[in-house]
Amino acid sequence: MPRTATLFESSFADRPAFDTGLSRALLEEVAAGREREALRLHVPGDVVAFSVLDRARAGFEEAVAAARAAGFGAILRLAGGRAAVFHDQTIAFAWCTADPEPRTRIRERFEETAGIIAEALSSLGVDARVGEVPGEYCPGAHSVNAGGRTKLMGVGQRIVRGSAHVGGVIVVGGSDRVRDPLIPVYDAMGFEWDPATVGAVEDEVPGVTTSEVLDALRAAFGKRVALEAGEFSETVLQAAELRAADHRVG
Secondary structure, eight states, rough: OOEEEEEOOOTTTTTTHHHHHHHHHHHHHHTTTTTOOOOEOOOSSSSSEEEEHTTTTTTHHHHHHHHHHTOHHHESSSOOOOOOOOOOTEEEEEEEOOSSSSGGGGHHHHHHHHHHHHHHHTTOOOEEEEEEETOSSSOOOOEETTTEEEEEEEEEEEEEETTEEEEEEEEOOHHHHHHHHHHHHHHTTTTHHHHHHHOOOOHHSOOHHHHHHHHHHEEEEETEEEEEEEEOHHHHHHHHHHHHHHHHHO
């Protein structure tokens, strides 16, 4: 039988730590067998999502201050290697799947997710390719780029016993709103990168809307797994409240 996943599209843009806590709560509920496979697609608030590795670097506090000075909140992300920017012209995604041996399929999940995102963006007319653009922010082999020039999507993965979470951000518009805050943030932490590698779907397909990108994502994910719209249970919401504290900065 085909896999079925619950599709969650509710956003808590004004509560970014809680929003991250929701994805973590879903991961843990899927691992425990209390929730089936789950996919989140939503529009986040304006926030710089730092990694645990970022927090350990000299200059982290200055980086957080720089993010806030640029009008962005600051959180600790669920997965990923370096700071990334989310704002109201991006789409955040989180895919939680049950797996008795999640560590053995890390690469497979990265490849599948990147392929789905690239397929969705290609359907809109983007020359979408999987791979790292030299000099990109939060670099990764499974980023999705436009023509090998600019990064459009970044992805990270977190595993727990019995489940895996693959999540990240797709920049639909406002590439400058990713680039501009990251310049002082990365400078504070001593990361070298090329701001010119920041891109957006809108840069490739002028006039494209967030709704159109969401439709393309639903269609592409829907070819792999049957999606059924759902709402968060009280159990997940309560767990997210508890987990939110782990993702707040300062």
